[in-house]
Amino acid sequence: MRRLLKTAVAAATLMLAGANFAAAETTIEVQYPYSHLFKTTYEKIVADFEKANPDIKVKLRAPYESYEDASQTVLKEAITNRLPDVTFQGLNRQRILVEKGIAQPLDQFIAKETDFEKDGYHQAMLDLSTFNGKVHGLPFSVSLPVGYYNMDVLKKAGWDKPLPTSWDEVIEVCKAIKASGQTVDTMFWGWNITGNWFWQSLNWSRDNTMLDPTETKVNFGNDAGKWSMRTFAKLVKECDMPNNEWKEAMANFSAGKVGMFFWSTSALQKIADDSTGLYTLKTGPFPDVAEGGGLPAGGNAGLVLAKDPETAAASWKFLKFATSGQGAAYVAQTTGYMPPNKAANEVILKDFYAQNPNKFTAVKQLPLLRDWYAFPGENGLKITKVIEDSMQSIASRERVEEPDAVLKDMVEDTQKLLPKSGS
Numbered sequence: 001m002r003r004l005l006k007t008a009v010a011a012a013t014l015m016l017a018g019a020n021f022a023a024a025e026t027t028i029e030v031q032y033p034y035s036h037l038f039k040t041t042y043e044k045i046v047a048d049f050e051k052a053n054p055d056i057k058v059k060l061r062a063p064y065e066s067y068e069d070a071s072q073t074v075l076k077e078a079i080t081n082r083l084p085d086v087t088f089q090g091l092n093r094q095r096i097l098v099e100k101g102i103a104q105p106l107d108q109f110i111a112k113e114t115d116f117e118k119d120g121y122h123q124a125m126l127d128l129s130t131f132n133g134k135v136h137g138l139p140f141s142v143s144l145p146v147g148y149y150n151m152d153v154l155k156k157a158g159w160d161k162p163l164p165t166s167w168d169e170v171i172e173v174c175k176a177i178k179a180s181g182q183t184v185d186t187m188f189w190g191w192n193i194t195g196n197w198f199w200q201s202l203n204w205s206r207d208n209t210m211l212d213p214t215e216t217k218v219n220f221g222n223d224a225g226k227w228s229m230r231t232f233a234k235l236v237k238e239c240d241m242p243n244n245e246w247k248e249a250m251a252n253f254s255a256g257k258v259g260m261f262f263w264s265t266s267a268l269q270k271i272a273d274d275s276t277g278l279y280t281l282k283t284g285p286f287p288d289v290a291e292g293g294g295l296p297a298g299g300n301a302g303l304v305l306a307k308d309p310e311t312a313a314a315s316w317k318f319l320k321f322a323t324s325g326q327g328a329a330y331v332a333q334t335t336g337y338m339p340p341n342k343a344a345n346e347v348i349l350k351d352f353y354a355q356n357p358n359k360f361t362a363v364k365q366l367p368l369l370r371d372w373y374a375f376p377g378e379n380g381l382k383i384t385k386v387i388e389d390s391m392q393s394i395a396s397r398e399r400v401e402e403p404d405a406v407l408k409d410m411v412e413d414t415q416k417l418l419p420k421s422g423s
Helices: 002-024 035-052 067-080 091-099 123-127 151-156 167-179 194-204 223-238 246-254 265-275 309-322 325-334 342-348 350-355 357-364 380-395 403-417
Strands: 026-031 056-060 086-090 138-143 145-150 185-189 258-264 281-285 298-304
Touching: 026 309, 035 056, 035 265, 035 309, 035 325, 056 309, 067 086, 067 091, 067 194, 067 380, 086 091, 086 309, 091 298, 123 138, 138 265, 138 309, 138 325, 145 151, 145 194, 145 265, 151 167, 151 258, 167 185, 167 223, 167 258, 185 223, 185 246, 194 223, 194 380, 223 380, 223 403, 246 258, 246 265, 258 265, 265 281, 265 357, 281 357, 298 309, 325 342, 325 350, 342 350, 350 357, 380 403
Parallel strands: 026 056, 026 086, 185 258
Antiparallel strands: 086 298, 138 298, 145 258, 145 281
């Protein structure tokens, strides 16, 4: 009887210990964009994180389709109280989540870190997610626009010069490809990439901002803005650029059906994988950046949305792991993005970039880094759509002959959607 009692007590103790262990495990939900780019990256990070932190379980939600989808989804989920604990948002989409009080400031966690800067979290990295003096996110991946070149197509076109350094040279290559009789598209220029990124790239290449310093008046109606829209129209017209949806354009380039592809470095690993054995791929800097000009930083940052202290602490632990030197290294190794973490770029990946010069192209452009501008107020996403629709009217050839008129209408429509002074 005594033996049975001891056995029962021991069993009960084990059950209680098991229950306590189960109760001690914290589950956090994480959501990220662009599964075609990041699926492998996040699966690796989650597996390594859970191994190092057995008390935290990470549940990956179905990925967002795009940065716009990511911000719209979070705004809706804030109303229905179904937010993930950690969300990865485009660098230009953080602002609205901060203004709405959805993204939680991280300063309390950062203050407890003893070697934060030594671990690679330098000030320039933190500045990408700092609003009103508080850090609300940790940048996870950074991209810059680059040129992708099918060197077999260029060789058949007789192009034996260095890669183009200006848009006029790009047009020269287009003409050479057409004259060579090859049945390929000469180029695709990523006007329809998320967040008007290539529109901002042209303007930033001339050191031109989207709005004036008060953020109440459109600034891109000036000479630099006119140059930008005229350049886009010229590329569409003189290169016979197809009006493709971006996924189709990327697939065509990967398949060897396009000579030049101007896009984010983020897609490099996928394009390299898809084109292996078909042709020689080379990347080059984004053409025609004037002295004093720059390029907008693409990419995304992780933000903690969890408000419960225990869940928020676990979320911070995951976010720090994902953006650490090792976590950031996975970004470079599995995508075309650059890790913003200094330790990853300067120490862990030093040999990696020497062996992967196509991925080093964007790293060499880091001194050109500028903000990927987020339009203020409730109509920020609407303004993005206005600019996209305006550029679509040129890409479709509907208004390709009147870039100045398109720009004028775009300026007027954007101005109507901006917050009024003092509001």
